[in-house]
Amino acid sequence: MADAGPKTFMPGAALVWARQRVLWLLYAISFVLAYVATRGTNARVGAILDHSSAARQLTHGFNVGAFSSLAMSPEAPLGGLASASVSGAVLFTIFMIFATGGILMTYYSGERLRAGAFFEWSGHHFWRFVRLTIYLLLVLIPVLILGSILGRVYTRIDKQSISPMPAVHVFEATVVLILFLLICIRIWFDMAQVIAVAEDEHRMHRCFRRAAALLWHNFGSLFWLYFRVSLIAWVVFALGVHIWTDHLRSESIAAPFVLSQFLIIFWIACRLWQRASECIWFREHQRTVATNVPVYDAPPLAASESAVPSTS
Amino acid sequence: MRSNTTALLLGLLGLPLPAGSRQATSTHPVAQAHTKTAEPEKQRTLSTRVVAYDIAARLDPAKHAITASETLIYHNLTGQPQKQFPFHLYLNAFQPQSTFMTEVRRDDPDYSWKPEHYSAIKITQFEATGMGDLTNRMQFIHPDDNNTADHTVMQVELPTAVPAGADVEFKISFEDQMPEVVARTGYLRDFYMIGQWFPKVGVWWKGAWNCHQFHHDTEFFADFGTFDVKVTLPQNEVVGTGGDLVSTTNNSDGTKTLTFHSEDVHDFSWGASPSFTDVEDTWTGSAGTVKIHVLMSPGNMDTAPRYVKTAKDSLTLFDQWIGPYPYDRLTIIDPPHGGFQAGGMEYPTLVTADTAWYMPKGALFPELVVVHEFGHQYWYGMVATNEFEEAWLDEGINSYTETKIMNALYGKSTSVGNFPFAQLGEDDSQRFTYLGRPDLDPLTRFAWLFYDDRSYGEITYGKTTVVLLTLEKIIGEDTLRQALHTYFMRYRFTHPTGSDFIRTVEEVSGKDLHWYFDQAVSGTEMFDYSILDAHSDPLKWWETSSHPSSPKDELYRTYVTVRRNDDFIFPVDVRIRFDDGQIVDEHWDGRDRWKRFTYDRNSEVESAEIDPDHQIWLDRNFYNNSYLVDADKRATKKLSNIWGFASQFLAQLFSWLA
Numbered sequence: 001m002a003d004a005g006p007k008t009f010m011p012g013a014a015l016v017w018a019r020q021r022v023l024w025l026l027y028a029i030s031f032v033l034a035y036v037a038t039r040g041t042n043a044r045v046g047a048i049l050d051h052s053s054a055a056r057q058l059t060h061g062f063n064v065g066a067f068s069s070l071a072m073s074p075e076a077p078l079g080g081l082a083s084a085s086v087s088g089a090v091l092f093t094i095f096m097i098f099a100t101g102g103i104l105m106t107y108y109s110g111e112r113l114r115a116g117a118f119f120e121w122s123g124h125h126f127w128r129f130v131r132l133t134i135y136l137l138l139v140l141i142p143v144l145i146l147g148s149i150l151g152r153v154y155t156r157i158d159k160q161s162i163s164p165m166p167a168v169h170v171f172e173a174t175v176v177l178i179l180f181l182l183i184c185i186r187i188w189f190d191m192a193q194v195i196a197v198a199e200d201e202h203r204m205h206r207c208f209r210r211a212a213a214l215l216w217h218n219f220g221s222l223f224w225l226y227f228r229v230s231l232i233a234w235v236v237f238a239l240g241v242h243i244w245t246d247h248l249r250s251e252s253i254a255a256p257f258v259l260s261q262f263l264i265i266f267w268i269a270c271r272l273w274q275r276a277s278e279c280i281w282f283r284e285h286q287r288t289v290a291t292n293v294p295v296y297d298a299p300p301l302a303a304s305e306s307a308v309p310s311t312s
Numbered sequence: 313m314r315s316n317t318t319a320l321l322l323g324l325l326g327l328p329l330p331a332g333s334r335q336a337t338s339t340h341p342v343a344q345a346h347t348k349t350a351e352p353e354k355q356r357t358l359s360t361r362v363v364a365y366d367i368a369a370r371l372d373p374a375k376h377a378i379t380a381s382e383t384l385i386y387h388n389l390t391g392q393p394q395k396q397f398p399f400h401l402y403l404n405a406f407q408p409q410s411t412f413m414t415e416v417r418r419d420d421p422d423y424s425w426k427p428e429h430y431s432a433i434k435i436t437q438f439e440a441t442g443m444g445d446l447t448n449r450m451q452f453i454h455p456d457d458n459n460t461a462d463h464t465v466m467q468v469e470l471p472t473a474v475p476a477g478a479d480v481e482f483k484i485s486f487e488d489q490m491p492e493v494v495a496r497t498g499y500l501r502d503f504y505m506i507g508q509w510f511p512k513v514g515v516w517w518k519g520a521w522n523c524h525q526f527h528h529d530t531e532f533f534a535d536f537g538t539f540d541v542k543v544t545l546p547q548n549e550v551v552g553t554g555g556d557l558v559s560t561t562n563n564s565d566g567t568k569t570l571t572f573h574s575e576d577v578h579d580f581s582w583g584a585s586p587s588f589t590d591v592e593d594t595w596t597g598s599a600g601t602v603k604i605h606v607l608m609s610p611g612n613m614d615t616a617p618r619y620v621k622t623a624k625d626s627l628t629l630f631d632q633w634i635g636p637y638p639y640d641r642l643t644i645i646d647p648p649h650g651g652f653q654a655g656g657m658e659y660p661t662l663v664t665a666d667t668a669w670y671m672p673k674g675a676l677f678p679e680l681v682v683v684h685e686f687g688h689q690y691w692y693g694m695v696a697t698n699e700f701e702e703a704w705l706d707e708g709i710n711s712y713t714e715t716k717i718m719n720a721l722y723g724k725s726t727s728v729g730n731f732p733f734a735q736l737g738e739d740d741s742q743r744f745t746y747l748g749r750p751d752l753d754p755l756t757r758f759a760w761l762f763y764d765d766r767s768y769g770e771i772t773y774g775k776t777t778v779v780l781l782t783l784e785k786i787i788g789e790d791t792l793r794q795a796l797h798t799y800f801m802r803y804r805f806t807h808p809t810g811s812d813f814i815r816t817v818e819e820v821s822g823k824d825l826h827w828y829f830d831q832a833v834s835g836t837e838m839f840d841y842s843i844l845d846a847h848s849d850p851l852k853w854w855e856t857s858s859h860p861s862s863p864k865d866e867l868y869r870t871y872v873t874v875r876r877n878d879d880f881i882f883p884v885d886v887r888i889r890f891d892d893g894q895i896v897d898e899h900w901d902g903r904d905r906w907k908r909f910t911y912d913r914n915s916e917v918e919s920a921e922i923d924p925d926h927q928i929w930l931d932r933n934f935y936n937n938s939y940l941v942d943a944d945k946r947a948t949k950k951l952s953n954i955w956g957f958a959s960q961f962l963a964q965l966f967s968w969l970a
Contacts, residue, residue, distance in 0.1 A: 034959040038952055046948040053921055053938040055947035062733060063725065065740020066934070067951075072747050073933055085959035092963035096970030133969060162501060162587050163610035164649035164669045186968065245733035253949045260957040267964050 006284030008225050012277030016269055019106050019276075022118075026268050029095055031261070033088035040084070044077035045070070061250045097133055101125025103272065104197040107279035121197075128196055131204045136189050143181050150174040187226045188215050190275065194282045218285070225277050233270035237263055313496065313531060313657055313707065358576040358638055359805035362387050363537030365580065367510055370567075371545040376499045378488040382510055385481050386474075390516040393473035397482075398453065398523035399466045400534075402508035403433035405526040406491045409461035411454075411760075415528035419764040431491035431498065435466065435511060441481035443471050456525045456760060464526040466511070484511050493647075496657040496664070503609070503647065505654040505664065507581040508532065517698065517807060524700040527760035529768040531692075531699035531706070534578040536805055541580055544569045550588035552607045552643040554580050554662035576638070576805060577660035578696055583607065583645040591616045595624045599636035602627060606665075609648035615667040615678050619644055622682040622721075629717050633793055634690055635800045642689075644682065656681045658688030674731040676722055680738075683721075684714045694804040702810050703768070704755040704833070708776020709813070713796070715742055715777055739781060743929050745774025750932060751836045755779070756810060778929035779832040782882075785927035786828060787821035795820035831880050832930065838878035841922050842936035844906060845873040846888070848916035870911040872920045876902055880930065887924035890915040897924075917941055 016023060048070065049055035057066035071078045102122035106113050113121065154174060158167035192204070192211035201207050215222055240263040248255050364387075369380035388394050405412035408425050417423050438447045446468050453467045454460060474480040488509050491498040497507040514523025515535050524530060539555060547568045555572030562568045574580055588607040595602045606619045623644060627637055643662040647654040655666030663685035667678040687710040691697070697705035715738040718727035729736035748770040753762045755776055762768035784792050799808070799816040810833070818825050831837045851867040872888050886898040892915035900907045911917075921938035923931065931937060 030960050030963055033963060034956040037959045038955050041955070042948060042952045045951055046945065048935050049947045049951075050943035050945050051938075051940045052935040053919065053940060054934040055944065058947040058950060059944075061725070061735050063740060064729060064734050064736040065744055068744045069740070069747065069934060072744070073935060081955065085955070085962055088959050089963040089966040093966040093970050096967040100970060129970075136969060158650060160501065162648070165611055167649075168669065245731075251946060251950075253946055253953070256950070257953050260953060260960075264957070264960045264964070267961075271964075271967075 006221075006281050006288075008277035008280045008284075009228070011280050012225075012229075012273050015107055015110070015276040015280065016272045019112065022103055022106055023265070023269055023272055026096075026099070026272070027261075027265050030092055030264060030268065033092050034085075037084040037088040038081070041078060041081045044075065048073060048075060048077055059251045097129050098122050098126050100129050100193055100275075101197060103275055104194055104279060107272075107276040108194065108198050108283060125193075125197060128202055128204055129193060132189060132192055132196070132207070135204065135208055136185065139185055139188075143178065143185070146181070147174065147178050150177070183223065183226060183230070184215070187222050187278075188212055190226070190278050191215060191222065191282065194275075194278050198279075198282060198286070214285075222278075222281065225281060226274055229270050229274045229277065233267055236266055236270075240266075359536035360389065361537045361576070362389055362535035363513060364540075365510070365537065366540045367580075368542040369510075369544065371504065371506075371543065371549075371584070373502070373504075373546060376490045376504075378490065378506070378509065380486055380488070380510065382484040382486065383481060384484065384511075384513060385479050386513055387479050388474045388476055391476050393475050394470075394480075394516070395473040396467055396469050396521070397480075398514040398521050399468070400508070400512040400514065400523060400526070400532075401433045401435070401464055401466050402512075402526045402532075403431045403488055403490075403497070404463040406431040406494055407461075407463070409459075410464065411457055411459045411462040411525050412464070412495075412528050414459065415760070415765075419528065419766070426492070428492040429494045429498075430489070431494075432489045433486055433509070433511070434489075435484055435486045437483075437485040438468060439483040440468075440470055441483065446470065454525060455523070456527070459525075462525050465514075465523050467523075482513075486511060493651055493653045496654055498654070500648060500651045500654065502587055503583070503585040503651060503654070505581075505583045505645065505647065505651075505657075507657065507659060508579075509581070512579075515698075515807065522698065522700070524760075527700075529703075529762060529765055530759045531703070532579065533696070533698045533700055533807075536576055536578050536696065538575040539573070539577065539580040541572045541574075541582075542569055543572070543582060543584075545584060546586070548586040549584040550586060550590060550607060551582060551584045552588070552590075552605055552645050552662065553582035554643065554660045556641060574661065577693070579660050581659040581662055583654075583662075583664070585609070585648070587648070588645075589613065589616075591620060593620050593624070595627045597627055597631040597637055599631075599638045600640060602637060602640055602642055604642050604644070606644045606646065608646045609651070611649055611669040612646050612667050614669070615646070615665075615671055618667075618678050619646065619665055619682055622679040623686060625721050626683050626686040626717060629720060630687070630690060630713075633716075634713070634797055635804065637689065638694075639689075642686070656685060658685045658692055660693045661689065663688070672731075674729060676718070676728055676730070679722070680714065680718060680728060683717050684710060687713050687717070690800060690804075695800055696805070696807050697809070698807060699759065701758050702756065703759040703772045704776045705808075705810055705813060707772045708755065709780070709796070711742060711773045711777045712780040715739060715781070716793075739929060742774050742777035742781075745770050746778045746930075747932055748774070750775060751838050754836050755833045781929040782832070782927065783817070783825075783828065785923075785925075786825065787817070787823060791821050792817070828882075831882075835880075837880040838932060839880035839882065839928075839930040840877040840932050840936070841882070841884050841902065841928075842875050842877055842933070843872070843886075843920045843922060843939040844875040845871060845908075846917050846920040846939040846941060847871060848941075851912060865914065867912060867914050868916050870913060870917045871908060872898075872911075872917065873906055873908045874900055874920075874922060875906045876904070877936075878932075882928065882930075884922050884928070885924060886920060886922055888920045889918040891918045 054066065057063035099122050101124055102113065102118035105121040106118065154167050154170045157170055158164065161167055188211050191214050192207040195201060195207045195210055196204065240259055244256055244259055364385040366383040367380055369378050371378055404410060406429050407413065435450060437445065438450055439445050450466050450468045452463045453465050454462050455465065493500045493505060497505055512534055514521045515533055522533060541555060543551065544567050547562060547566055551570055553572050554577065555574035558571040558573050560568060560570050587610050591606040591608055593604040595604060604620060604623055606616055608616045623642060631637060639661045641661050645662065645664045646667065647664055649669065652666065655664050657664045665678060666681045671678060688706065691710040692699065692706040699706055718738045724739065725737040726735045727738040728741045749767055752767045753771050755771060759768060762771065780792065795817040798820050799813055802816065803812060814829050848868040848870040851869050874886055881902050883899065883901045886900060888896045890913060894915060898909050919938060919940045923937055
């Protein structure tokens with residue numbers, strides 16, 4: 001797929017690099033939430049493992065039996081672990097909805113926002129993006145229905161076919177199709193958010209419709225913009241996990257920690273890379289098509305570091 | 313039968329192949345075109361042949377039905393005249409009101425009945441030679457639960473008793489309606505697994521007929537004898553059976569009739585599918601050559617070499633450790649995808665395996681299933697214990713030998729799963745099974761009287777394994793292996809009991825082990841010993857302000873206290889390490905609730921550990937078996953890092969919505 005639109009790949013990465021404070025903010029939030037989610041369990045696990053030689057089965061390699069035994073121990077040290085992590089994930093998601101306004105303004109304006117301005121822009125767009133997220137959830141319903149239908153097709157073929165492979169191929173095709181649709185939907189809503197920030201549009205249904213038209217007419221450019229960064233993120237993630245599981249000493253503590261945090265940072269950076277690329281793309285797109293506005297000026301309230309959003 | 317919990321497990325790589333073999337792949341519809349070897353060992357009568365079945369069956373694939381006639385000659389070796397004969401009609405279990413299905417629903421209220429799971433065996437005519445048609449004399453009986461809707465046991469009363477030592481010949485016509493595969497029998501698309509499909513007479517045992525109803529958690533019990541079975545089915549079917557192929561006849565109607573013979577076995581089952589690929593191999597052991605047929609389903613061919621290798625490795629190790637495999641055949645049927653219900657089952661000289669098209673090499677599930685089901689050729693097939701009443705003797709002992717073989721073949725800590733990021737050994741896997749609810753039922757409970765299906769599995773498979781692994785600590789691994797060998801050689805082709813097993817172990821080991829078996833086998837006592845305390849204190853603690861010239865001049869009093877937390881009494885070894893490198897090994901009979909060891913030394917305690925050689929697998933908590941004075945936080949940090957990363961990654965996935 002050719003990138004027929006504005007050049008965004010390297011400029012997007014450069015913008016993320018230049019506005020690193022956004023990246024570190026998101027990483028810090030992610031880290032703190034994960035720390036909180038695991039802290040209580042760590043204390044309970046530590047009480048069992050720290051003075052036990054049986055814990056060596058978890059240090060040297062990872063003995064699933066020893067881990068299962070730990071999970072089933074009378075003290076139930078792992079109880080509540082999953083719910084704490086899910087709670088942390090939900091909080092992070094809410095924070096991301098909140099921070100998206102500030103993030104996009106940072107990238108769209110190309111200026112360095114002060115912390116106060118960043119959070120004011122974040123708050124300015126928060127409820128708009130909550131509404132947009134609700135739209136997103138509604139749009140996902142047909143995808144879920146499609147997935148369910150294809151799942152039933154898979155089940156039927158699997159049940160009837162002598163060989164398992166036809167159903168496997170259906171499954172693979174289903175995964176590709178659903179992923180494709182999810183990417184398209186994400187780009188669609190990404191662009192709606194960009195429009196909302198760039199034009200300070202508070203009517204989300206308008207952003208929603210305009211983003212759809214934008215995606216429809218510039219599909220190749222926008223899809224490639226998003227997809228290639230996603231691909232890089234997944235490849236690096238898989239490579240990192242491979243290094244972690246296959247090449248680091250199992251009893252090593254520091255190296256896996258550093259690697260795992262690098263992967264999280266890189267993952268966040270890739271998402272920001274997509275957002276920055278989308279902002280650059282939209283800015284250039286506006287510059288190209290808006291003949292009555294030949295040169296784009298930054299939005300009125302974001303033109304300087306002191307800019308703050310108006311109330312809406 | 314495979315334990316359900318094994319379905320969770322993952323695993324590893326391969327091992328050396330036993331000697332000389334050739335391997336061939338064939339899709340020839342007659343998968344068992346070999347004749348019996350003429351070796352003298354295999355021509356001997358191995359068992360007391362009580363029954364002689366002659367069955368002619370015809371499969372109707374369109375209706376998933378079988379029509380058959382059965383001639384059964386029963387040799388009355390009961391020592392007394394017999395007038396009443398009970399028969400198992402296992403296929404009647406898969407009906408909504410049967411005892412089997414009632415128990416399924418009791419244990420799983422979410423289970424919903426599927427009409428395609430319906431099956432039935434209907435006797436259309438029942439005769440006894442010289443006594444006429446006795447069809448009207450048949451009546452269903454319910455010896456276990458008085459469930460009148462259960463039709464899995466039929467009894468017929470003869471007009472005249474069969475004298476002791478005499479034979480009676482039954483002629484039975486019957487029809488089978490096969491279910492969509494459930495509980496190891498039935499059809500799935502073009503695949504058939506035909507097990508427990510004919511009227512099978514009960515066993516005269518301990519002075520009475522033993523013919524239990526078919527329960528959710530029971531298996532089978534039958535007398536040894538001979539089987540001559542004719543199966544008529546479409547010519548394109550590839551057939552695997554628990555018998556030697558005697559002849560093949562192609563019929564004008566597009567069917568073929570295969571004739572099989574099997575002897576010194578107590579059951580006959582078969583499987584068929586036009587989609588099977590037959591992978592052949594041979595193995596030679598102390599009792600001669602064994603022909604191996606592996607009937608592979610489409611999509612699973614990658615697993616075929618793993619099945620073959622595992623079968624040969626199992627034959628080799630059982631031959632070396634337990635005793636000779638006296639049959640000249642072993643058939644492994646690989647159920648098709650979706651046929652999990654047919655997988656992991658044992659019949660004489662025929663087993664069903666289990667895999668999936670995507671099975672990674674590190675997941676040793678296919679190997680585990682083959683080792684387990686092959687082991688049943690010994691523990692069930694030849695040592696034919698009563699699976700209804702003492703399931704631990706077949707499933708449990710077999711799970712133990714499975715564990716030993718998997719460990720020998722694939723490594724003790726990697727015999728179930730062997731991935732770079734995680735490992736799992738069979739010992740741990742079986743212990744994990746046992747830890748579910750270790751005190752709910754004793755091993756000796758009748759299978760259908762366990763609290764539920766889960767308890768049956770956890771206790772029968774898992775607890776028996778850890779009981780025998782722990783027994784190794786008392787009598788030694790080699791002695792226990794010798795005891796199993798003696799038990800096998802002594803009781804093969806008979807119906808021994810738990811007492812026979814325990815007596816054999818005591819005899820071979822030369823030890824009175826009732827104190828152990830009473831708790832571990834008959835009892836439900838929990839087992840947990842722990843280090844309650846380990847610390848050192850300056851002997852002259854009141855002079856703590858004074859500093860000795862050298863640390864070695866300081867004298868310490870060290871206390872190590874061991875505690876018995878539960879009711880299981882077991883002697884334990886305790887190893888105490890001091891910071892000068894000295895090691896002290898102690899032994900405690902474990903009878904009291906706690907025991908304190910005290911030492912005056914010029915070194916401080918570094919660690920104390922119960923069972924330092926890690927042989928007491930019954931202990932339900934390994935983590936409190938030791939105490940390290942200086943904390944080692946690496947495991948906690950490692951888990952923390954993994955879970956923290958997982959939490960962060962989960963957050964990233966969630967935030968896709970933002």
